[in-house]
């Protein structure tokens with residue numbers, strides 16, 4: 001009976017098959033096109049224009065991944081310069097080195113790419129190397145390659161802020177724990193009893209725990225961005241009534257609470273610019289010899305007042321002539337006991353002057369934030385002890 005007649009429902013089915021086939025064919029073409037341009041579509045969605053997409057599509061698969069998953073990059077900044085196309089790393093490096101020129105950024109990153117093979121042999125994978133770009137200079141990387149320092153042998157030292165690559169042999173020889181090795185080899189003069197044989201520049205002067213003293217300087221042009229007027233009474237001859245916002249607020253709170261107990265604190269000096277500090281220093285220098293002058297006033301670049309976190313206090317009783325110096329007042333006794341509750345420490349206590357390198361300055365307080373101030377107070381430390389215990393929580397580099 002087969003093939004004798006073709007029922008109508010079968011005719012319809014053949015027609016449907018044709019339709020479905022065409023549908024699948026078109027779908028395949030669409031899928032094919034989407035797959036072929038998937039990267040391009042993703043880049044478009046991310047916000048890259050057509051010419052930027054072309055640049056990215058011309059890179060290696062690994063690099064393309066960075067652009068698909070990372071932040072959007074402004075190619076116009078990099079593309080016009082003769083370079084080796086590691087735009088993603090240029091941008092990454094520039095983020096943490098904003099003062100460097102585009103040429104410097106390119107020199108740095110291109111060097112790393114040129115030596116990526118050598119670095120990988122030493123155990124520095126691309127992601128490791130990227131993390132290290134924040135801390136290490138070009139010379140540091142050159143030194144690593146020259147000395148053939150393996151990643152796993154030195155990463156524990158590099159992870160300590162302030163690690164000096166050129167000192168690594170000494171760290172290893174010291175057989176000390178990484179933090180102790182770095183601090184004792186490269187920073188022995190945190191304790192002022194030890195000789196200063198180098199000078200470091202603080203890279204992050206905004207940090208509240210910055211140790212600033214001989215051997216640890218801030219840059220001449222560093223100036224806190226959040227300076228405000230301190231809302232407490234001022235000594236008549238005080239020309240610096242600014243502090244960083246948090247320190248100013250804390251001092252105001254301290255002043256208010258002291259007043260409730262009939263204590264009358266007065267601001268004698270707050271923030272000083274490099275130039276103001278220099279003028280004061282030059283004045284002392286004219287009157288005394290260098291040794292005496294530098295014992296009495298901090299050299300420009302190493303004064304806590306330049307951080308906007310150092311403050312000199314006095315009291316109404318001193319201004320009225322009832323007391324000779326702040327150290328003899330009841331206000332001083334109160335401050336000594338309470339300052340830490342507001343985030344301040346007595347920076348230069350008499351019994352620790354050998355370590356701080358500054359003779360007794362009962363009037364000088366330093367804002368470090370409440371947590372550190374509490375710990376320093378309770379353990380009877382000075383800031384130097386805190387740094388020796390925890391290390392630097394900010395970056396610093398050897399001054400050229």
Ligand SMILES: [Zn+2]
Nearest residue numbers: 310311312364
């Ligand atoms: Zn002071």
